[in-house]
Amino acid sequence: DQQVKQNSPSLSVQEGRISILNCDYTNSMFDYFLWYKKYPAEGPTFLISISSIKDKNEDGRFTVFLNKSAKHLSLHIVPSQPGDSAVYFCAASGNFGNEKLTFGTGTRLTIIP
Amino acid sequence: EAGVAQSPRYKIIEKRQSVAFWCNPISGHATLYWYQQILGQGPKLLIQFQNNGVVDDSQLPKDRFSAERLKGVDSTLKIQPAKLEDSAVYLCASSPRLAGGPETQYFGPGTRLLVL
Numbered sequence: 001d002q003q004v005k006q007n008s009p010s011l012s013v014q015e016g017r018i019s020i021l022n023c024d025y026t027n028s029m030f031d032y033f034l035w036y037k038k039y040p041a042e043g044p045t046f047l048i049s050i051s052s053i054k055d056k057n058e059d060g061r062f063t064v065f066l067n068k069s070a071k072h073l074s075l076h077i078v079p080s081q082p083g084d085s086a087v088y089f090c091a092a093s094g095n096f097g098n099e100k101l102t103f104g105t106g107t108r109l110t111i112i113p
Numbered sequence: 114e115a116g117v118a119q120s121p122r123y124k125i126i127e128k129r130q131s132v133a134f135w136c137n138p139i140s141g142h143a144t145l146y147w148y149q150q151i152l153g154q155g156p157k158l159l160i161q162f163q164n165n166g167v168v169d170d171s172q173l174p175k176d177r178f179s180a181e182r183l184k185g186v187d188s189t190l191k192i193q194p195a196k197l198e199d200s201a202v203y204l205c206a207s208s209p210r211l212a213g214g215p216e217t218q219y220f221g222p223g224t225r226l227l228v229l
Contacts, residue, residue, distance in 0.1 A: 004155070043117070043204055043220025044156070089155050100169055101218075103155025 003027045004092050006104035014112050019077040021107050023090030026071065030092035034101070035064060035075045038087045047088075048075070051096060077109075085111045115139065117221035119205050125227045131193035134224045138186070138207030144168075145182055146218065147190050148204040156204055162188065195228045202226070 005024045013019045023033075031052035036044035050057040050064045050073065057064050063076045077084055090104040118137040126132050138145050144163050148156035159178065161168040164185040173180070177196070182188040192199055202223040210217050 009153075042222050043206070045220065046218070091155070100158045100161065101156075103157070105153060105155050 002105070003030075004090055004102050004104040006088075006090055006107050008107050009105070010108040010110070012110045012112055013080050015082060016079045019075075019080045019084065019109055019111070021075040021077075021088050021090075021109065023073045023075075023104055024071060025073075025092050027092070027094075027102070028071070029094045030102070031095070032093045032097040033064070033066060033073050034091045034093070035062075036089040036091060036103075038089065038106070044089055049097075080111045082111050082113055085109060117205055117207050117219055119203075119221040119224050121224055122222065123225050123227075125229065126195055127229050128197055129194040131191065132195055132226065133189050133191045134203050134205075134226075136188045136190070136205030136207075136221060138188070138205070139209075139219055142207035142209045142219075143185070144208040144210065145188050146204075146206040146208075147180055147188070148206065148220075150202045150204055150223070151198075152201070159190070192226075195226075197228050200226055200228045 003026050034049040035047040037047045038044040048059050048062050048064050050066050055066050066073045087106045087108050089106045091101045093099050120135050146161050147159045150156040159173045160170040160180045162182040165182045180190045202225050204223045205221045206218040208217045
């Protein structure tokens, strides 16, 4: 039972353009969402998070949008840079982050110079 | 500040053999996690320690997997006997917080296990 889904296994974007990564969830108890970035042979690193009391959170080039009614969140990266090429995992938690993380399957983002 | 250390980085074993992984968290971090990441899937939490006590092991296959965190610092994860489906990357993470704020989890590079 995949409670967090990333339906696009891969995405290619031109350098300088916007990258949009999508994530859907099914568990209505999730109220805290995170994006992690993973380079090959390294562990995931935290990128940005959002609580269900907000619908947008921005940190530099990264913005996460949350649509609670659609149970959907997205990560926008603008402008995209070659160093953004990595696997991005969406993760969700309950009790405002106090419960264990449930990860999606990941999207491999490739930025084309 | 040194990151989370894991060893070995790679391990190949035959099914029914046993294997152990080691994790050294960031100094002072109270909480330690073991995750299993099967190819094409996201990490799945196996066990969470707070100091040397178990907080959550609901997804740990206890018939073959065991983990311990002696003295609340290093941790070992053991599989005995291994099955083909245990082939995965085993990630260790640590956090300085006792509760809340999953963004403060710092992951190690992982141990890639292949069971033949």
